[in-house]
Amino acid sequence: MDRAHRILKSVFGYSEFRHHQADVIAALLAGRDVLALMPTGGGKSLCYQIPALLREGTGIVVSPLIALMQDQVDALKQLGIRAAFLNSALGAADQRHTEAALLAGDLDILYVAPERLLTERMLDLLDRAPVALFAIDEAHCVAQWGHDFRKDYRQLYVLHERYPTVPRIALTATADPRTQVEVIEQLKLQEAAVFIDSFDRPNIHYTLSEGQNGREQLWRFLERTHPRDAGIVYCLSRKKVEDIALWLQAKGRAALPYHAGLADETRRLNQQRFLREEGLIMVATVAFGMGIDKPDVRFVAHLNLPKSIEAYYQETGRAGRDGARASAWMVYGLQDVITLRQFVQRTDAAEQFKRIAHHKLEAMLGLCELISCRRQALLAYFGETLGEPCGNCDNCTETPQTWDGTLAAQKAISCVYRTGQRFGINYAVNVLIGKDDERIRHNRHDQLNIFGIGVEHSAAEWRGIFRQIIARGYLDVELEGHGALMLTDKCRPLLRGEATLALRKPSLPKERKEKSGSKVPTLGTGDKTLFDALRAVRLDLARDHGVPPYVIFHDTTLQEMARTRPADLEQMHHISGVGELKLKRYGLRFIEEIAKYPWKRD
Numbered sequence: 001m002d003r004a005h006r007i008l009k010s011v012f013g014y015s016e017f018r019h020h021q022a023d024v025i026a027a028l029l030a031g032r033d034v035l036a037l038m039p040t041g042g043g044k045s046l047c048y049q050i051p052a053l054l055r056e057g058t059g060i061v062v063s064p065l066i067a068l069m070q071d072q073v074d075a076l077k078q079l080g081i082r083a084a085f086l087n088s089a090l091g092a093a094d095q096r097h098t099e100a101a102l103l104a105g106d107l108d109i110l111y112v113a114p115e116r117l118l119t120e121r122m123l124d125l126l127d128r129a130p131v132a133l134f135a136i137d138e139a140h141c142v143a144q145w146g147h148d149f150r151k152d153y154r155q156l157y158v159l160h161e162r163y164p165t166v167p168r169i170a171l172t173a174t175a176d177p178r179t180q181v182e183v184i185e186q187l188k189l190q191e192a193a194v195f196i197d198s199f200d201r202p203n204i205h206y207t208l209s210e211g212q213n214g215r216e217q218l219w220r221f222l223e224r225t226h227p228r229d230a231g232i233v234y235c236l237s238r239k240k241v242e243d244i245a246l247w248l249q250a251k252g253r254a255a256l257p258y259h260a261g262l263a264d265e266t267r268r269l270n271q272q273r274f275l276r277e278e279g280l281i282m283v284a285t286v287a288f289g290m291g292i293d294k295p296d297v298r299f300v301a302h303l304n305l306p307k308s309i310e311a312y313y314q315e316t317g318r319a320g321r322d323g324a325r326a327s328a329w330m331v332y333g334l335q336d337v338i339t340l341r342q343f344v345q346r347t348d349a350a351e352q353f354k355r356i357a358h359h360k361l362e363a364m365l366g367l368c369e370l371i372s373c374r375r376q377a378l379l380a381y382f383g384e385t386l387g388e389p390c391g392n393c394d395n396c397t398e399t400p401q402t403w404d405g406t407l408a409a410q411k412a413i414s415c416v417y418r419t420g421q422r423f424g425i426n427y428a429v430n431v432l433i434g435k436d437d438e439r440i441r442h443n444r445h446d447q448l449n450i451f452g453i454g455v456e457h458s459a460a461e462w463r464g465i466f467r468q469i470i471a472r473g474y475l476d477v478e479l480e481g482h483g484a485l486m487l488t489d490k491c492r493p494l495l496r497g498e499a500t501l502a503l504r505k506p507s508l509p510k511e512r513k514e515k516s517g518s519k520v521p522t523l524g525t526g527d528k529t530l531f532d533a534l535r536a537v538r539l540d541l542a543r544d545h546g547v548p549p550y551v552i553f554h555d556t557t558l559q560e561m562a563r564t565r566p567a568d569l570e571q572m573h574h575i576s577g578v579g580e581l582k583l584k585r586y587g588l589r590f591i592e593e594i595a596k597y598p599w600k601r602d
């Protein structure tokens with residue numbers, strides 16, 4: 001392990017192992033199989049990269065993310081590691097060259113797509129080449145009912161049978177226990193050492209709100225919190241993706257669309273630009289997803305409700321992999337709830353599957369309507385306990401305003417009941433505010449004593465009240481027809497006056513307060529200027545080398561430089577993320593830039 005520590009500092013420029021990295025590395029060095037579960041950004045790659053450098057032979061990394069292999073290899077080369085990849089994107093000559101290097105033992109790490117690995121040609125090569133270990137990345141792809149299922153992953157147990165003495169490590173950021181069991185069974189990892197880390201992402205600030213006009217709210221959020229940062233905006237439909245991308249462009253932000261309806265070439269190009277340029281916003285459906293390992297995604301915004309907490313956590317997890325401050329921001333509307341429910345209802349899946357899907361959506365809504373710490377609830381959902389409120393979510397930094405909505409809820413529910421549970425929200429609202437409406441008159445609902453008993457709230461306020469009581473399960477929305485409301489069992493105690501109901505006050509999400517409880521350091525204004533200058537230097541270098549900027553240095557590394565202003569190579573070497581090779585290559589260039597900005601206290 002001493003050697004592992006030395007490599008951590010000299011090659012990667014880090015002084016300490018994180019999470020279970022040291023345990024995982026020790027197990028692999030001892031020749032054991034490993035299953036490692038770590039949150040996104042937790043540092044999974046080091047777990048196999050360091051043993052691959054220390055053990056004899058090449059570390060074979062199985063990954064479904066073909067589009068990213070080139071960047072991953074470039075990043076390793078920047079550290080002085082001998083890396084290569086084999087996938088369908090490679091020409092015949094390059095392929096032969098890489099295969100020869102593998103046989104000669106001249107590679108530290110080789111990335112291979114699963115379908116390629118399983119070919120007889122590749123297995124035959126591996127029979128003859130020295131192999132240090134097999135790393136199976138994104139191991140949850142083996143789970144049949146998961147969202148990223150890959151057929152080829154099911155065959156990977158072959159590695160176990162054919163190379164019983166080569167240690168294997170399976171890695172994933174999927175927290176769900178059912179997936180874990182499937183990974184162990186399918187990959188035959190019964191003997192493996194299992195390491196599970198906390199799934200908390202302390203640097204991510206969560207904001208969830210319900211409301212109309214998500215677009216305007218998004219704009220305010222971007223202007224206030226991320227005026228120049230790169231991020232992802234998720235939408236439910238392709239059309240909305242296109243609209244929002246155009247709208248952001250018209251507002252002067254660099255934004256690109258990404259969805260499954262675009263030509264392959266366009267998608268590839270847009271993804272490439274997102275990785276290589278600074279400050280680009282990707283507006284996307286969930287088709288833009290797994291393996292976006294750009295570490296400096298500063299925000300993930302949702303303009304629609306995700307279908308489950310798992311999906312929400314995975315999507316927001318793409319923010320802030322570098323550990324610097326990042327935002328997960330969402331605004332959703334009632335229409336999302338109805339659309340998602342109808343979507344589940346209309347699939348021809350088994351009843352049991354539909355029930356689970358509904359249940360997951362309800363849990364997601366529960367998170368949205370929560371009045372207490374979001375992170376505590378999120379982690380609890382994944383079976384983890386966080387003792388204290390986090391201090392870094394909207395509910396912690398600005399206590400949500402609530403009001404006693406008991407009477408309003410009673411009125412709303414009675415109205416649904418008295419009108420026969422046959423109408424949707426708009427109808428019920430019109431009855432409550434006593435609107436002169438032809439349909440209401442025709443049904444003689446203007447004769448009911450609940451007609452006009454809700455004039456103390458506006459129609460918009462009533463719609464918000466309905467959203468919340470639906471979200472909390474007091475009313476159901478009929479999914480087959482046109483959204484008629486129906487009472488649930490949960491109504492009874494409320495109607496009898498045995499329970500009260502606190503509702504969230506509708507309020508626009510406010511600017512995030514910087515004095516929040518997050519432990520992630522922020523930059524003063526003077527440091528920010530320098531940070532921007534360092535980013536410009538980084539972009540120049542990245543262009544010269546034809547790599548994404550974060551391959552040169554991460555935001556966190558530049559931020560530390562801006563805060564501590566190293567004046568020589570020795571001081572520079574203390575910065576986290578500055579390994580020996582990068583120190584030699586880029587150290588002076590950044591020191592020169594820093595020297596132009598003398599210390600100034602804010």
Ligand code: ADP
Pocket residue numbers: 014015016017018021038039040041042043044045046293295321322554576
């Ligand atoms: P993931 O678990 O999502 O695959 P990565 O392996 O990409 O995470 O690591 C996330 C980031 O954290 C990378 O930029 C990596 O260099 C950095 N990192 C990993 N281990 C450490 C460490 N021990 N100290 C500091 N930074 C680390």
Ligand code: ZN
Pocket residue numbers: 372373374375376389390391392393394395396
């Ligand atoms: Zn909190």
